Amino acid sequence: MSDTTSYLLQSVRPYGEGEPVDVRLVDGRVAEIGAGLTVGDSTAYDGRGGVLLPGLVDLHTHLREPGREDAETVETGTLAAALGGFTAVHAMANTDPVADTAGVVEQVWRLGRDAGHCDVAPVGAVTIGLAGEQMAELGTMADSAARVRVFSDDGHCVSDASLMRRALEYVKAFDGVIAQHAQEPRLTVGAQMNEGINSSLLGLTGWPAVAEEAIIARDCLLAAHVQSRLHVCHVSTAGSVELIRWAKGKGWDVTAEVTPHHLLLTDDLAGSYDPVFKVNPPLRTKVDVEALREGLADGTIDCVATDHAPHALEDKEAEWGAAAFGMTGLETALAVVAQTMVEPGRLTWRQVAQRLSEAPARIGRLEEHGRPIAVGEPANLCLVDPDARWTVDPAQSASRSRNTPFAGHELPTRVVATFLRGRPTVLDGRPA
């Protein structure tokens, strides 16, 4: 799949560190790094001193294909991803049909390869039909062309403790990981938003923090018991951060992600009853937001994952209770991290590279992503203008859906270019 085209990125700062250098990409790899490289046969691109990062990797993307092509397709979703600086996304399994067989995961993987905007690593369902009853053929999905390593019933929690234990054990045979959507179902019947002062006044059924934390505590203990790998999806509460910190302190193999929206927004927004702010797990309180930022800064939370969840207009233009859960996020993820973590000085760009590229690639076992920016490494890169500011306009999104909670927000930094195996997928902030 290597491309014989050669690019010379002029005046870029890897990880935002040091003096600008030139980086040459040849045959899908980084061929040369240095000051004042000659252009030669390469196509030159002026990076204007921008920050060069390894291509971003999303562990949690809903591409909706097959089944809800009116909300998103692999083509539109991966284009949005590329524009957001991503070179790989993990496509969640809650499609129709569910990605619970080798056939479906291979279909999604091929659609991603054919679209060519970024690599698509399908996530396999843990249980058949996401029903939480019978384990899907995890090994067959692992052995398929899609080489599935991340398994999740996301949207649903694997709530049966015995089944969760078996799944954690079973995936050890092929170095898989169970990515848990931690939501105790009996504690969240009809839940609409964070349970607290706002839900009490708004008359919306509460989604209590304990429903997330109880599952995380249980799963950490299970993962320790069977000595397997657990990944916790979209951590949203201060208590969850504490539990994961505790589990990591024990040396257990537990990783966790946080979404950009949980790093920035609070449940005060539900007061508008505008379902664009309805998401699962729900937006929480200021205290939770602060704990999540702290957890991401100190490494308790390994990575940022978008939980990009596009929805057709009619599924969002409804009453709060009837509207779908979810927000888009691929094109705004890096900017939200810049605003909440980089600008306040809580993460350096090198740490951003760890949390948005290296860690998710490692958790998903993507060998060609999240690599150092060094000679010989795969040329999966993204170039960021750290001084840009832009206002989010849903109509400008490459996603087929418009349900961004950041509409009208002015955000810092902009992805200027994205390279997938040395070939630009985005140049000048536009599809290449």
Added chain:
Amino acid sequence: MKRHLLSAADLTLEDATLVLDTATELAQLTERATVKKLPTLRGRTVVNLFFEDSTRTRTSFELAAKRLSADVINFSAKGSSVSKGETLKDTALTLEAMGSDAVVVRHSWSGAPVNLSRFIRGSVINAGDGTHEHPTQALLDAYTMRQRLGRVEGLRVTIVGDILHSRVARSNVLLLSTLGADVTLVAPPTLLPTGVDAWPCAVSYDLDAVLPKSDVVMMLRVQRERMGAAYFPSTREYSRRYGLDVRRAQALSDDAIVMHPGPMVRGMEIAAEVADGLRSTIVDQVANGVSVRMAVLYLLLGGAEPAIGSDDVDAGGLR
């Protein structure tokens, strides 16, 4: 006043007092008149948009609008609008096309009137949304208290029952605190929402301790289905601990009144003898509902002709 009445929190002390005063005057006017109709809202259209059945509330609004000579359209849209494939927005646009001046909306989802108000040029009046609010019920309750006890400020009001699922409780707590009453909620802990400690009221689990110190006791309906979801073990235990039976009612001070927004479950949260007793305002509440809703419609829509004839209520300036 704001253009819409979506929450009791939309009403300032001045607004709420104006509604109650206007309701009093309208009630006197219609009582005196031989014809029970005022020309105030002639040519105006009020739509009753009920996504959830409620004959009593719909009838109350309909009577109120008709007594002000408004044209009334009853638009029944039972069930979720989404299940029919029509969004709330579609419905709103239809109502706009009909030229409605006010939409009275009852909906099973909390917040639906707020959503609707984004698409509607006229006024939206919340006639009960899910487990959120029912502001005109709170207004008629305050009106009834004033009628029976002469004031609202300083009254000790005890609200008993399923606070968690009650839109009446939410609106009452907000309105009564605006009007200066001291509200205490009494319920089993399972039927109080997480976060209630931030509400402008006190909370107790002990009805017997609160009753002697109450000027008003408002009993809320408790649905038997809540038992299935383990909010309490049995209706018998609920009645024993939180029901207003004859023995408990004797603990009330002589002037205290007993209210219920209806529909009642006699024998569950309130004994029949208490509901029908002299303290009970339950029949007054129904009658007062019409006067208060007339006042709300009048103040939000601003009649073409003065309804009351007093200069301080300037219809044109109330929009």
